[in-house]
Amino acid sequence: MAAAVDTNLEPRYIDVDHQVQRAMAPGSLKYWMWVLFCAFLTALGGGYRTDEVYTGLGKTGLTEPTMWAPYITNFVFWVGIAHSGTLISAILYLFRVRWRTAIYRCAETMTVFAVATAGLFPLIHLGRLWFFYFVVPYPNERFLQPDFRSPLVWDFFAIGTYLTISAVFLLTGLIPDCANAREVATGWRKTLYTIFSFGWQGTDRQWRNFQMVYLLLAGFATPLVLSVHSVVSWDFAMTQLPGWHSTIFAPYFVAGAIFSGCALVLTLIIPIRKFWRLDEMVTIWHLDNLAKIVLLTSLIVTYSYVVESFMVWYSQDALELTTFNQRYFGPQGYLFWMMVTCNCLIPLLLFSPRVRTNTVWLFIISIFVNIGMWLERFVIIAGSLATNTMPSQWRFYTPHVTEIVITVASFGWFLMNFSLFAKFMPIVSMTEMKEGISWLRQAARTSYPYRKAA
């Protein structure tokens, strides 16, 4: 193994195993402190939510007319985060894009936990949580079904489908890797990997079936990248509120989703490759490609902002003009300009190959992108509601402690799940790394900036 690290250009199959197993070794004290910290945040959020259920949603800073603000912002943010994972794991798989191999497991794990986080928010924001099942179509004595005209019901199906498919996709991809880990693990971990390897023996027939199932699941997951966030955007586009009622929303939201998602993959993978020394597998080359996607989607998002504003100006609709005027220059206009800085200006740095191959820069930019995309949803949701069609009812939203704690807790919940999964499951796909190893060697030899940076 030491030899392989030195030469760097000649990784062998066994090195892949060793490196991934090293990442899966029992966690250090620092790791467990981190997990405990995340768990603490989660518990804090749970406590505040319990209080909120007990006392009423008035605990939040929400008032008429800003009925939705931080919770639905978080919902859209986390669903958006999920999308890049499926893009990387499914669409890039179908297109046989080689650089996905080292990062797709991380991206897909992020997808599953991001959807699981997003799915909590429609529940967190409900006034009567205990009746959430009214949205589910089930046979009941009241002969009542949900109203299928409501975008919230579409959401329920979109998120449900997405969580199911992405979880199955993740677990399917894990099978050969778990079988690999099963061979070296001891104790309860062996039991865990035995369960998740589903009796994998590595026979030809199993490989053939595995490849076919994986391909089919990738096919299932691909349309979801576009459809799920389109459905989420219709929560807004289907209403007639100025600032929400816009046909551009579906492509605009999907681009924004992939933008923020790829940025979060960068945020997650950069510390992982550093702390768990996976930099031989997750090379600068991978990060560079991710950064290119971030750059491209940033440009699409910028274009969407311009088109959205242009359409408002072109329509000369008084209500829309007022809302947008308030969005840009109103009392909370600074949020919009912060968003433009984070989403449109800062990612332009990625045009420079030197920035794209520098992990510190990438990490910082990815954080800014995440802040910017959160603000984008907030500006759209809370801002448009605050400046609605009835000027007498305008009221800007200011958060209270409850929403701030629950928002932070959602990050704690996500990071706790992600960190635990990344420790106990192979966070880089050994199977696919081995498939791509010869190709990687070639890439490492031939592409200039990566060789230098490596």
Add this chain to the structure above:
Amino acid sequence: MSWLRVETFVPGPAEEGRSPNLYMAPIMCQHCDHAPCEPVCPVFASVHTREGLNAQIYNRCIGTRFCENNCPYKVRRFNWFAPEWPEPLNLQLNPDVTVRGAGVMEKCTFCIQRITAGEIDARTEGRELKDGEVITACAQACPTRAISFGDLNDHNSQMVKRRVEGLPRVYTMLPQLNALPQVTYLRSLYNTTENS
């Protein structure tokens, strides 16, 4: 929790030596025929009744608050907390009106309890409901009779007559949104400096 608010509009700057004209409009649920709040409710809590009322079924409401987001008139109100009445104020509650719990949306019902009581009376007496038999609390309370309530299908009702007589002055709020509100307003007439 206001189901009806009175909005004041100042049409322009005050003229010399006079206070500005004020336009008042009581704004309650407009009971739209094509109500934006209805299709967005996932659980049919916001529904149209056969009589054309835009009803809110509290028992079904789960508090997504989507209806208020889509209401162009912003007349819906949400129970952010469980309602509480210190004694003896609990005795003031109208026994005919459901008390709403925390987490449900509510709004002007057009005094559906009065409509229903009137209908039941008419049915037991085996006759049609007469105009003026049912009157909403707001119309009853208004000292200047600014609000009138009646059956739109009854062409002789007081309310329809008022609409027909005041036809050039009739308007609905935000008609471009095509919500088809059933509440109509009459434009106010004021003497200005020129014609006074």
